[in-house]
Amino acid sequence: MKAFVSQALQGALQQLHAQGSIPGIPATLELDRPKQGEHGHLASNIALLLARIAGRKPRDLAAEIVAALPASEWIARAEIAGPGFINFFLQPAAFHTVIRQVRAEREGFGANRSGAGQRLQLEFVSANPTGPLHVGHGRGAAYGASLANILRFNGYDIFCEYYVNDAGRQMDILAASVYLRYLEAAQALPWPFPSNTYRGEYVRAVATRLRERVGNRLLYAATGLPDLPKIGDGDLAIDTLIAHLKQSLGEDYRVLHSAGLDEILDDIRDDLIGFGVHYERWYSEHSLMNTGAVDAAVAALEAAGHCYIHEGALWFRATAFGDDKDRVLRRDNGAYTYFASDVAYHAEKFARGFTRIIDMWGADHHGYVPRVKAALRALGLDDQCLEVVLVQFAVLYRGTEKVSMSTRAGEFVTLRALREEVGNDAARFFYVLRRADQHLDFDLELAKKHSEENPVFYIQYAHARVYSLLRQTTEKGLSLPPAAGSIDLEPLQDPREWALADTLWRFPEVVATAARDREPHQIAFYLRDLAAAFHTYYNSTRILVDDTPLRHARLTLCTAVAQSIANGLRLLGVSAPEQM
């Protein structure tokens, strides 16, 4: 519909161009939706933009453009206002068309094909499998999954991926932690549980289950156990412990290692599926090591002459590519850094031929962006294809009271606990209510409220109200509008009905800009607007009237609203109940 007005405008401009009144025509014409009702349904600033290059007064130019507009059945009139805006007022027929469109396209209403043929890879959450997901990860999950849905709705081919850091030192620390809890359970731990290991309850649970499986068979590694309290609380103590376990357990170390990894990863998968978050692939860091991809990536950087040896470590000259420091790829002990495998991982993403790669990272990783981009450029890849979205932290509140989330003590709030407390719908919605780069205050009390204060219920209620109307219609023995075929919408002559239809017509636009800007919150805000517009209409107008053509037309409008709400909620992973 916007395209229709845009076309008319384009026609006028072409005519003026042919006459020589204006030197050129912009490739894209912007049509704004004015805030003020008196400014019409759509407005163009084209005369203001062209005035300078044409050397004309904006208002004069606007008058010429309006005069050149082709006749149209949808445009009622065009007015010139302010410094030179052209305001378009639409005919009711234009609004009726939107309602018909929703009716015809159903769950496809709002979609477009602008991303057709483009393959995008989205990587999000990718939390270390060293413990259950917490509420911070939940935001990344909700954001990533919603963005994936929105991009798919824009025709993109989306591939979601979770990068599993199953190879690093953190996993060894987890294995060590599990072992210590295992000793503890067998009353074979000679000193208190150390503070710089993973101390969450879940580690104890893993150890308990390990003990159920293998009994006391792994106790033998307690012999010669390093005296941690004596060594101290630093990294040295942990590394000594890990080295001891690897040497002493030999092949059995894998049992220990996977006891933690497998169980925690299963829990994360299960948690995300329960949250409506699905991945095309879980990509193992370990597999990158195994296939030699890391060796290859590092060798490629070396071959290109971007590396040097310093104090026994292999460094990448990141400063030559815009980073503020050079970065270590391989430590003096021969082990690759996390950075090395991440370079390999990203190089591998490029090799898979995605049009674009979008990483969603916690905001605390922002310093990491320049070095990854630097490495990609050093490998001769186009770092513009990598887009990094930094997701800020979420802070939980219970009313006005901040919920503390100390990871050190292992007492963080898990995503699972949050989902159980407020429900998936509220959690998914609240998480995407803010732009990714804004801090998020998540109020648990509000999320649980079943009232207008809670935007999720406010929107779902609007949807349910429409279904209630449909139920009432049959109960009263009245006829419903035909499900398919033609419908007469001429009875809709109330400006309030046009306003509601006008809001419907914004949905496809919001879907497009939300995708362009990577901003799911635009959908959330739109849905609140649409629900409000519906509630207003519902309160002002009786739907179930005896006049059959009018009732049919109004019910058709209402079901179009419900359909749009359902489509929008679906993009956010929130259910659209028919009854509340």
Next chain:
RNA sequence: GCGCCUGUAGCUCAAUCGGAUAGAGCAACGGCCUUCUAAGCCGUAGGUUACAGGUUCGAUUCCUGUCAGGCGCACCA
């Protein structure tokens, strides 16, 4: 110290890649249920868009500086 992000109503946030009189929700105050769900609606009040300059017909938006907050500055991930 350097870098990234942010600063908008009492609170939480919007503002369509520079547009007209900066908008919502919550909180506050005042109204609306013998009629389709009051889980709702209507109205009132609330602003020097942190501050100072600059670019522009036009700036919350772009540029520079100052102030304030968050995050980061590992041979951790």
